[in-house]
Amino acid sequence: MIPTAGTRRPPPRVERSVSETTTGGGRRVSRRTLLIGGSAAGLGAGVGAYAARDELARMWWRLPGIDKPRKAGAVDQPGAEWIAASGANWRRADRPDDYTIDRVVIHVVQGSFDDAVRVFRDPGHRAAAHYVVRRDGHIAQLVRELDVAFHAGNRSYNERSIGIEHEGFVSEPSSFTDAMYRASARLTASICERYDIPRDREHIVGHVEVPGTDHTDPGRHWDWDRYIRLVRAVRVTRTAKRRT
Numbered sequence: 001m002i003p004t005a006g007t008r009r010p011p012p013r014v015e016r017s018v019s020e021t022t023t024g025g026g027r028r029v030s031r032r033t034l035l036i037g038g039s040a041a042g043l044g045a046g047v048g049a050y051a052a053r054d055e056l057a058r059m060w061w062r063l064p065g066i067d068k069p070r071k072a073g074a075v076d077q078p079g080a081e082w083i084a085a086s087g088a089n090w091r092r093a094d095r096p097d098d099y100t101i102d103r104v105v106i107h108v109v110q111g112s113f114d115d116a117v118r119v120f121r122d123p124g125h126r127a128a129a130h131y132v133v134r135r136d137g138h139i140a141q142l143v144r145e146l147d148v149a150f151h152a153g154n155r156s157y158n159e160r161s162i163g164i165e166h167e168g169f170v171s172e173p174s175s176f177t178d179a180m181y182r183a184s185a186r187l188t189a190s191i192c193e194r195y196d197i198p199r200d201r202e203h204i205v206g207h208v209e210v211p212g213t214d215h216t217d218p219g220r221h222w223d224w225d226r227y228i229r230l231v232r233a234v235r236v237t238r239t240a241k242r243r244t
Helices: 031-043 047-057 112-118 155-160 178-195 225-233
Strands: 103-106 131-133 139-141 162-167 204-206
Touching: 103 155, 103 178, 131 178, 139 162, 155 162, 162 178, 178 225, 204 225
Parallel strands: 103 162, 103 204, 131 162
Antiparallel strands: 131 139
């Protein structure tokens, strides 16, 4: 959910990509861990060395002369429109190799599709979701799935999830059209297929369910039973896992 006029927005949680070091939690170890791990040897033995090695593995693309290969304007979801979010609102990563993706977080904008796109392109907003779904079912992608979008208000959930915003207001049932439900369900089913995420309520959650959040979306008018039925009914043809 993004703030609207007259609502009080808490100070943004600004993520620091270079200084962050998180180990454990069952996350996958990528091939780069093996390649870069030796670089931490000079930092001392024990927990400190392992933490430094883990950090180096995740930040490999920050090393001089190395950049993660990307194709400008590429989308992960076929048919989605690419609209780039500000680089201040997300963090480059190499998911799922550095962070396992095991959640989809459902948001409601508290505003229009255009409102969401505008603030996600604003570097001062310090937040963005990977996708925005419009009332007519149109989908825009603003952050690549391999990258960490600042959408959940919780660092761990940002790292492990993909965020989907939906145009509308939590207090207005009419916001959630059939076209929106169906388009969003296709998107969520595709994400679940790409990352082997179970299509259930443990792994497809509302923003309100993220630990530590003060948001209430998608709200009581979001029809979870209908949505999960639609997600489970989607037949997804396995294609390439990710696009670069």
